[in-house]
Amino acid sequence: MYDVVIIGGGVTGCAAAAELAKYQLRVCLVEKESDVCEGTSKANSAIVHAGFDAEPDTLKAKLNVRGNDMIANLSKKLDFAFKNNGAMVLCFDEAQLPELELLKEKGWKNGVPGLEILTGEQAREKEPRLSPDVKYALYAPTSGIVCPFEMTLAFAENAFENGVEFRLDTMVTGIEKSAEGYIVRTDKGELETKAVFNCAGVYADKINDMAGGRHFGITPRKGEYMLMDKDAGGTVSHTIFQLPTKMGKGVLVTPTVHGNLLVGPTAENIDDKENTATTATGLAEVKAKSALSVEGLPFNKVITSFTGLRAVGDTHDFIIEESLPCFFNAAGIESPGLTSAPAIAEMLRELLSAKMNLSPKKDHKDTRKGVVHFAELTHEEQNALIREQPAYGSIVCRCETITEGEILDALNRPLGATTLDGVKRRTRAGMGRCQAGFCSPKTILLLSEKLGCSIGDIRKNGRKAVQEDA
Amino acid sequence: MREFDLVIVGGGPAGMAAAVSAREHGLENIVILERDSELGGILNQCIHNGFGLHTFKEELTGPEYAERYAVKVREMGIPCETDTMVLDISKDRIVTILSRGRGVEEIKARSVILAMGCRERPRGALNIPGFRPQGVYTAGTAQKLVNCEGHVVGKEVVILGSGDIGLIMARRMTLEGAHVAAVAELMPYSSGLKRNIVQCLDDYDIPLLLSHTVVDIKGKEKLEGVVIAEVDSKNSPIAGTEQFYPCDTLLLSCGLIPENELSRNCGIDIDPRTNGPLVDEGLETSIDGVFACGNVLHVHDLVDYVSEEAARAGESAASFVKRGCTADDTPAIKVTALNGVRYTVPAEIHPDDLLTDVHIRFRVTGVFKDCAIVIKAGDTELLRRKSRILVPSEMLDIIIKKEKLCGITEDITAAIEEV
Numbered sequence: 001m002y003d004v005v006i007i008g009g010g011v012t013g014c015a016a017a018a019e020l021a022k023y024q025l026r027v028c029l030v031e032k033e034s035d036v037c038e039g040t041s042k043a044n045s046a047i048v049h050a051g052f053d054a055e056p057d058t059l060k061a062k063l064n065v066r067g068n069d070m071i072a073n074l075s076k077k078l079d080f081a082f083k084n085n086g087a088m089v090l091c092f093d094e095a096q097l098p099e100l101e102l103l104k105e106k107g108w109k110n111g112v113p114g115l116e117i118l119t120g121e122q123a124r125e126k127e128p129r130l131s132p133d134v135k136y137a138l139y140a141p142t143s144g145i146v147c148p149f150e151m152t153l154a155f156a157e158n159a160f161e162n163g164v165e166f167r168l169d170t171m172v173t174g175i176e177k178s179a180e181g182y183i184v185r186t187d188k189g190e191l192e193t194k195a196v197f198n199c200a201g202v203y204a205d206k207i208n209d210m211a212g213g214r215h216f217g218i219t220p221r222k223g224e225y226m227l228m229d230k231d232a233g234g235t236v237s238h239t240i241f242q243l244p245t246k247m248g249k250g251v252l253v254t255p256t257v258h259g260n261l262l263v264g265p266t267a268e269n270i271d272d273k274e275n276t277a278t279t280a281t282g283l284a285e286v287k288a289k290s291a292l293s294v295e296g297l298p299f300n301k302v303i304t305s306f307t308g309l310r311a312v313g314d315t316h317d318f319i320i321e322e323s324l325p326c327f328f329n330a331a332g333i334e335s336p337g338l339t340s341a342p343a344i345a346e347m348l349r350e351l352l353s354a355k356m357n358l359s360p361k362k363d364h365k366d367t368r369k370g371v372v373h374f375a376e377l378t379h380e381e382q383n384a385l386i387r388e389q390p391a392y393g394s395i396v397c398r399c400e401t402i403t404e405g406e407i408l409d410a411l412n413r414p415l416g417a418t419t420l421d422g423v424k425r426r427t428r429a430g431m432g433r434c435q436a437g438f439c440s441p442k443t444i445l446l447l448s449e450k451l452g453c454s455i456g457d458i459r460k461n462g463r464k465a466v467q468e469d470a
Numbered sequence: 471m472r473e474f475d476l477v478i479v480g481g482g483p484a485g486m487a488a489a490v491s492a493r494e495h496g497l498e499n500i501v502i503l504e505r506d507s508e509l510g511g512i513l514n515q516c517i518h519n520g521f522g523l524h525t526f527k528e529e530l531t532g533p534e535y536a537e538r539y540a541v542k543v544r545e546m547g548i549p550c551e552t553d554t555m556v557l558d559i560s561k562d563r564i565v566t567i568l569s570r571g572r573g574v575e576e577i578k579a580r581s582v583i584l585a586m587g588c589r590e591r592p593r594g595a596l597n598i599p600g601f602r603p604q605g606v607y608t609a610g611t612a613q614k615l616v617n618c619e620g621h622v623v624g625k626e627v628v629i630l631g632s633g634d635i636g637l638i639m640a641r642r643m644t645l646e647g648a649h650v651a652a653v654a655e656l657m658p659y660s661s662g663l664k665r666n667i668v669q670c671l672d673d674y675d676i677p678l679l680l681s682h683t684v685v686d687i688k689g690k691e692k693l694e695g696v697v698i699a700e701v702d703s704k705n706s707p708i709a710g711t712e713q714f715y716p717c718d719t720l721l722l723s724c725g726l727i728p729e730n731e732l733s734r735n736c737g738i739d740i741d742p743r744t745n746g747p748l749v750d751e752g753l754e755t756s757i758d759g760v761f762a763c764g765n766v767l768h769v770h771d772l773v774d775y776v777s778e779e780a781a782r783a784g785e786s787a788a789s790f791v792k793r794g795c796t797a798d799d800t801p802a803i804k805v806t807a808l809n810g811v812r813y814t815v816p817a818e819i820h821p822d823d824l825l826t827d828v829h830i831r832f833r834v835t836g837v838f839k840d841c842a843i844v845i846k847a848g849d850t851e852l853l854r855r856k857s858r859i860l861v862p863s864e865m866l867d868i869i870i871k872k873e874k875l876c877g878i879t880e881d882i883t884a885a886i887e888e889v
Contacts, residue, residue: 226597227594231734274690276601276602276690277599277600277601277686277687277688277690278599278600279599280599280685280707282599283597283599302594302595302597303592303594303595304592304593304594304595304602305594305597305599306602379566379574379576382568382573382574383573383574386570386573386574387573390570390571391570393568393569393570393571393572393573394553394555394569394570395505395555395568398505398555398729398731399731401557433589433592433595434589434590434592435592435593435594435595436592436611437589437590437592437608437610437611438589438611440611441611441614441615441618441619444615444619445619454621455615455619455621456621459604459691460603460604460691461604461691462604462690462691462692463691
């Protein structure tokens with residue numbers, strides 16, 4: 001019997017797992033894919049939002065500002081990449097100034113510090129490549145950028161190290177009330193638990209329906225992005241937004257925390273919760289809209305494009321509630337979900353504490369060490385590492401300078417990678433300009449040695465079960 | 471700090487030929503640094519034949535061609551450090567290298583030859599819409615998996631791009647029992663050599679769809695098929711021409727990009743047309759004592775030309791070191807690509823300091839029929855060569871006699887003229 005079963009291994013579920021792991025609870029996280037961070041958490045803008053655009057007094061507003069406050073400290077403790085680079089919201093028309101002021105006003109109500117309206121000239125002084133058409137900009141110094149993979153993995157590994165059980169490749173097929181709580185049925189057997197956290201992203205509505213909670217709908221809202229080479233990473237230093245619309249924060253231009261340049265997303269409501277395909281029209285829209293903000297974006301430096309699905313709830317706020325006794329939803333976690341994740345986890349824990357006695361674990365470990373980034377070390381540190389493990393002396397991924405030692409670490413650490421994408425998200429091998437052309441044969445060999453299977457069985461990503469059936 | 475007269479970055483065909491030539495021209499203290507565990511570079515995975523017709527007057531496979539040079543390197547006693555990655559080259563030619571045995575090490579080079587080769591343009595850079603499933607490979611990655619790891623990547627194959635590696639892989643996959651449904655090429659002409667189209671596609675009844683491209687990739691986790699459409703004269707897909715090709719493998723052969731990360735970090739000037747360093751007739755880059763040759767300089771069609779070019783780089787490095795590591799400060803004239811010529815290597819020539827005849831290598835911008843290659847210095851014609859057909863897939867190599875260039879002060883142009 002578990003105390004809590006968490007459904008979903010995205011950033012919300014993993015942050016909740018890390019939070020619950022601080023207490024004397026038996027917790028299990030169930031994820032349908034073969035790795036954590038396989039859904040919305042892996043394909044988004046990777047922004048730690050300041051919190052000025054959520055409607056005041058909503059959960060989004062409250063949890064965004066709280067999450068923003070928490071992430072810098074967490075990034076140090078749990079060792080994930082974060083940078084406080086600041087953001088600007090641009091307006092291109094004098095007549096839009098009141099909208100920008102309204103945004104500042106909202107931010108003030110939400111408790112966002114340091115907001116300031118800049119003239120076009122002041123904005124261009126901070127960010128020289130901004131379009132000459134920019135008339136005003138709202139400057140938000142507390143906005144940041146984060147590695148969403150590392151952040152999700154950091155929560156997951158920290159939870160794992162503190163005793164949370166992870167059941168990957170396990171799909172929930174039904175939820176039933178039982179005398180002591182719930183029976184969670186999966187394709188790999190049943191789990192008995194006192195409480196359930198529904199952190200199932202775009203499928204949170206389905207999970208809620210299985211349990212019979214008050215109905216809500218989740219609409220996947222497609223967002224297409226283009227990622228550019230590190231050569232283009234210095235084009236801007238701040239995260240550049242346009243004035244938000246009712247469909248979201250609009251197309252942004254931002255450096256990533258690892259030094260690439262990211263442009264996107266589009267916003268299109270769709271029905272298919274699996275449709276992460278990019279489209280010619282979507283990518284063309286990203287190009288056209290991002291070019292309004294920043295002059296001379298080097299679209300010939302695009303190294304990949306991708307689509308993420310935001311989980312948009314029909315209440316237009318986060319749905320964080322006890323929907324049935326001891327069945328808690330964390331649903332509708334669209335933007336600013338990544339930023340809010342640690343605050344959502346706190347809120348879930350508070351809700352749970354009303355139902356269950358939570359006593360702190362004495363031996364809880366609140367730090368986690370990520371995969372070493374060899375390229376960022378000094379020569380002395382590099383040589384010390386190579387003496388300890390010679391595999392750090394072999395480069396596998398040329399573009400990102402990732403060593404065999406880092407890949408072995410990604411395979412052997414807690415919740416180690418079992419797919420090519422898993423290695424990529426843990427080490428960045430394959431994320432560079434050749435997009436795994438050179439390193440994938442070597443990574444495939446290392447994976448097959450670790451997993452004891454033939455290289456033909458090594459998967460890029462996804463569910464093991466599905467692929468075995470196919 | 472270890473010191474070398476010449477450090478060669480890369481032990482593929484360019485690096486090996488450069489080393490052999492530098493030794494033949496009197497340099498003793500040379501080292502070849504190779505990131506793989508053996509010499510040969512990309513030739514090691516090119517197990518098909520067709521190499522060496524110019525150099526050895528016989529038809530060799532890739533590994534055989536590499537072995538000929540590896541044997542010379544061994545016989546000459548030129549040191550090679552394999553499993554060694556160059557991390558950085560500084561302007562004053564301090565080279566930072568990484569290996570398991572020696573860790574991170576800085577070495578001093580009196581001269582450097584860049585011979586890092588090139589990489590393939592990946593799917594992301596092509597911006598093909600659709601899903602990102604397993605089963606999409608660049609042709610060279612698939613070639614490595616099939617030929618070196620013994621893993622045939624799929625059974626039903628579509629190839630986008632008619633570059634030579636794609637054509638070779640069409641045949642290779644067919645021989646491994648796969649079915650290659652089509653090769654789609656965006657341009658109205660192939661970017662691969664005619665002989666490869668004949669020997670790899672025509673001989674196996676594999677259709678080459680010119681002016682076609684992949685407009686959608688289907689299958690969320692595993693590739694299920696691609697949609698191919700015809701394109702108009704602006705390379706935009708024509709609505710209504712879309713056709714679905716079920717397949718488990720999509721190979722991409724859509725261009726090669728010289729791998730100049732080290733060169734850029736060193737501050738070497740790069741030619742945006744070739745993505746390779748700007749060099750003079752001795753293949754010296756904008757940094758004194760740093761030379762470039764092979765596919766890192768510009769993408770070649772035949773390895774024989776790589777070897778020939780690399781030999782020149784080896785000779786130049788030897789004379790640079792023997793000169794006492796001083797730059798050639800005689801006046802230089804520019805070489806400019808005009809009508810029909812996409813780029814030229816070299817981009818400048820020192821007419822007063824020529825060791826040998828000058829090769830001008832280039833590619834044309836499109837298909838030209840019944841035309842002439844015209845090389846001029848100012849208004850003076852240095853060379854005119856008629857040609858029945860010129861195609862972008864072939865690299866052209868024009869040799870201008872040393873005597874003709876002596877005393878020239880006006881810039882040189884290369885152009886294609888109609889006849």
